[in-house]
Amino acid sequence: xxxxxxxxxxxxxxxxxxxxxxxxxxxxxxxxxxxxxxxxxxxxxxxxxxxxxxxxxxxxxxxxxxxxxxxxxxxxxxxxxxxxxxxxxxxxxxxxxxxxxxxxxxxxxxxxxxxxxxxxxxxxxxxxxxxxxxxxxxxxxxxxxxxxxxxxxxxxxxxxxxxxxxxxxxxxxxxxxxxxxxxxxxxxxxxxxxxxxxxxxxxxxxxxxxxxxxxxxxxxxxxxxxxxxxxxxxxxxxxxxxxxxxxxxxxxxxxxxxxxxxxxxxxxxxxxxxxxxx
Amino acid sequence: xxxxxxxxxxxxxxxxxxxxxxxxxxxxxxxxxxxxxxxxxxxxxxxxxxxxxxxxxxxxxxxxxxxxxxxxxxxxxxxxxxxxxxxxxxxxxxxxxxxxxxxxxxxxxxxxxxxxxxxxxxxxxxxxxxxxxxxxxxxxxxxxxxxxxxxxxxxxxxxxxxxxxxxxxxxxxxxxxxxxxxxxxxxxxxxxxxxxxxxxxxxxxxxxxxxxxxxxxxxxxxxxxxxxxxxxxxxxxxxxxxxxxxxxxxxxxxxxxxxxxxxxxxxxxxxxxxxxxxxxxxxxxxxxxxxxxxxxxxxxxxxxxxxxxxxxxxxxxxxxxxxxxxxxxxxxxxxxxxxxxxxxxxxxxxxxxxxxxxxx
Numbered sequence: 001x002x003x004x005x006x007x008x009x010x011x012x013x014x015x016x017x018x019x020x021x022x023x024x025x026x027x028x029x030x031x032x033x034x035x036x037x038x039x040x041x042x043x044x045x046x047x048x049x050x051x052x053x054x055x056x057x058x059x060x061x062x063x064x065x066x067x068x069x070x071x072x073x074x075x076x077x078x079x080x081x082x083x084x085x086x087x088x089x090x091x092x093x094x095x096x097x098x099x100x101x102x103x104x105x106x107x108x109x110x111x112x113x114x115x116x117x118x119x120x121x122x123x124x125x126x127x128x129x130x131x132x133x134x135x136x137x138x139x140x141x142x143x144x145x146x147x148x149x150x151x152x153x154x155x156x157x158x159x160x161x162x163x164x165x166x167x168x169x170x171x172x173x174x175x176x177x178x179x180x181x182x183x184x185x186x187x188x189x190x191x192x193x194x195x196x197x198x199x200x201x202x203x204x205x206x207x208x209x210x211x212x213x214x215x216x217x218x219x220x221x222x223x224x225x226x227x228x229x230x231x232x233x234x235x236x237x238x239x240x241x242x243x244x245x246x247x248x249x250x251x252x253x254x255x256x257x258x259x260x261x262x263x264x265x266x267x268x269x270x271x272x273x274x275x276x277x278x
Numbered sequence: 279x280x281x282x283x284x285x286x287x288x289x290x291x292x293x294x295x296x297x298x299x300x301x302x303x304x305x306x307x308x309x310x311x312x313x314x315x316x317x318x319x320x321x322x323x324x325x326x327x328x329x330x331x332x333x334x335x336x337x338x339x340x341x342x343x344x345x346x347x348x349x350x351x352x353x354x355x356x357x358x359x360x361x362x363x364x365x366x367x368x369x370x371x372x373x374x375x376x377x378x379x380x381x382x383x384x385x386x387x388x389x390x391x392x393x394x395x396x397x398x399x400x401x402x403x404x405x406x407x408x409x410x411x412x413x414x415x416x417x418x419x420x421x422x423x424x425x426x427x428x429x430x431x432x433x434x435x436x437x438x439x440x441x442x443x444x445x446x447x448x449x450x451x452x453x454x455x456x457x458x459x460x461x462x463x464x465x466x467x468x469x470x471x472x473x474x475x476x477x478x479x480x481x482x483x484x485x486x487x488x489x490x491x492x493x494x495x496x497x498x499x500x501x502x503x504x505x506x507x508x509x510x511x512x513x514x515x516x517x518x519x520x521x522x523x524x525x526x527x528x529x530x531x532x533x534x535x536x537x538x539x540x541x542x543x544x545x546x547x548x549x550x551x552x553x554x555x556x557x558x559x560x561x562x563x564x565x566x567x568x569x570x571x572x573x574x575x576x577x578x579x580x581x582x583x584x585x586x587x588x589x590x591x592x593x594x595x596x597x598x599x600x601x602x603x604x605x606x607x608x609x610x611x612x613x614x615x616x617x618x619x620x621x622x623x624x625x626x627x628x629x630x631x632x633x634x635x636x637x638x
Contacts, residue, residue, distance in 0.1 A: 056453045069456035076454075078447020097455045 007031040008053070008149045008180050013062035015048040015203075022048040024203045025062070029196075030149065030180040035171055037194035038184040039265065044200040046184035047077055050153050053182060066149055070098055073147035073179075077154050080138030083127030087118050087137055090126050091144060098145035105144075112140040115170065132163025139167060143174050150174050152183045156190060168193055188262040199265050206268040211261055218264045219271075220246040225254035233270045237262075244270055295530050303534070310541045313553040314560075319388045321550060325359045327351040328371030335369070341395060342367055356380055360408055362584035363574060367392055367405075376403040383410030384577040386418045387548045409494070409578045417492065420485035421572035422545040425507065425565045427481055429536055431474040432511025433518065437528040440466060440519035440607075452611065459608035467512055474508050494579030503571040503585070506592035510564040513599035520606040539565035564599075567591040 007029045015023035023045040030036040030053075038046045051057040052064055054074045066072060081090050091112060095105040113119040116136040121129060126137055135155050142150060152171070156164040168190065175181045175195075183194070191197050192211050199207035199214070207214045224242045228234050229251045234243035243254065244267050250256055257263075290297055324342040326335040331349040338344060345365055348355065356368035360382040366389065370378040379396060381389045390413055396402045410417045443449040443466075452462050482500075485491040493500075514535055522528040540546065542556060543565035549557050560566045567588040574580035574588070582589075 051450075054454045056450055069454070072454060074451065074454040076447055076450045078450065080447070080451055082448055083446065094455075097457065099456070 008066050010053065010064045011062055013052055013064060014060045015052050015057055016060040022203050026205045028198050030182045032180045033175055033178050034195035035175045035181040035183060036196045037191035038182060038198050038200060039188055039191045040200035045203040046200055047153055050151050050182065050184055054151050071148040073142035073150040075138045075142045075152040075155055079134060081126040081134055081141065084125060086123050086125055088122045090137060090141055094141035095144045100145060108144050112144060116140050132159045135159055135167060139170055147179055150179045150181045154184050156185060156187060188265055192261050197261065199268060201269055201272060206272060207264065214261065214264050215259055218259060218267050220244055221248045221250060221256050222259045222263045223250045223254035224257045227253065229254055233274060235266055295527055299530055299534060313556040314542055314547050316547060316551040317387050319391045319548055319550050322367050322388045322392055323365040324367040324369060325356060325365040326369040327356045329373055330371040334371045334377050339395060357408065361578045361580050379403050379405040381405045381407045383407040383413055384418055384573045386413060386415065388550060389413060416489040417577055418573055420489050420491045421576045422569040424478060424481045424572055425568040426540060427477055428474055428508055429511050429539060429565060431477055432508050433515040433535060434532045436467060436470050436512050436515025437518040437532050438525050439470060440516060441522050441525050441528045445524055459611045460604065462611060463604060463607050470512065471508060478504055491576060493576050495575035499582050499585060500575040503568065503589055503592060506589065506596050507564060507568040509596040510592060510599050513596065513603045516603035516607055517599065520610055539563045543569050545569050564592060564595050
């Protein structure tokens, strides 16, 4: 791991695919030793941001600061593993690609197999692993060389809750070892575990900061009731309705609730586009 | 039923490559079979040597198109002219009596036409067929078919192998790894080239041992031509992979590059029998030159100097196609241009730059 506690990220980044502006003037920082979550719905620009950070997409404007390729780990939104290679072969390929010596590779592969619980499946083809195991393998391949910046594009999408928890444990462990971890996710409950959160919507940054800062910056009041409140932008939460009261008043039949990141994200989107009630 | 048909129509309209193939392929086949599918050779290039060359040349049948008259040369020069593919027929005249007519058996359809014509006319000499005396089809087809196999392995297998990376999403993974684009491409292609070389050796062995195909020339010249040809076919495969999102699309495009090569290369229909416009398309196809090279080396035993044209054409085609494919592959793999130096000393800073269209 690099001794410097560098902050990787981007400044005023825009990404364009032909005529389509996928990302507009986004500034983002991923300090070493922390997990930064990039959240947003489909088409928000998460993948474009991560690709620009990883260097597979050229910025239309702005600057990107990232470590050299040998110090970068990346898990794409795809399978991220070679399905017709075994677990061992995938890890071996990743280690050799990043220039690990045979001894280092042996040591790291053994350690990673142990940490990810894949030791018993080491001879199994990656294509025959469950979704969760495959994602753990992809993550193990991305951290085999102990990168300074680890970028993961929705690693927990479609993964069962137990595997999701294990994946987050591994991410936290990489950050504890000094890596700057950037993870895109659509699950806002996951994002609450991150040190910083960036909410993207249609290519623009709506919210940024620590989860507490994001929650504190949410204006007005979020209320909850058994029925849909009249005259307020509202959304379902389980069997009940929540609504955002910009002036901080609670309509009859509702009561204020302690908001979480999901509420903060919805309020931020409603402020941008008041017609987007759920 | 209508709902199903409408769904299919909509899908077909959006799958433009399949639609283009469905429309273009019959047109292509029609053109090919109309202008190229002919075994009838009307004009056979002929050299006439020996003391009475001028006199004999004037009296030859129309089919024999005299391209060179050399009264000062003898049989040796005539054989060399056939071996080097300067002509298909050589007439060797003496001071008196019947001239000798030598025919290049490696140019099968021209040779058959000449032999049939001369044997059918009383008073004309009996032709002597060189290189392929029995006018065996296998002797000229097997060297050409080696080219088809190399096209198959080089183009289709390579295109599928590279597209599989894209389709499965692992190409993006490779793009982030500290590889240079040329390392990824070379590493990706090396196994396919290896298999193609083994394939080639097996086909040569089977052709020679099972079909009695002669191997009269230099294995080294043959190997040089085969390697050049492989570079072209592999380059076409990579080029196809850069414009294909799925393996199905890659196969479609590969077939569209293979068919013209098989039909217009002289492998099946003689180039001399094709209409000039179609023949010139044939001259742009790599298989045309490999077929000439393989038949030249194996059947006629042509030396290196006599094969400079096919070797040169394959080298030019290889440089163009492979160069293009590398450029396109590099653009796909590293749009941010980060793989020029895999180990920059400092963290890289990507300054604002005009975007390139259509990142995948």
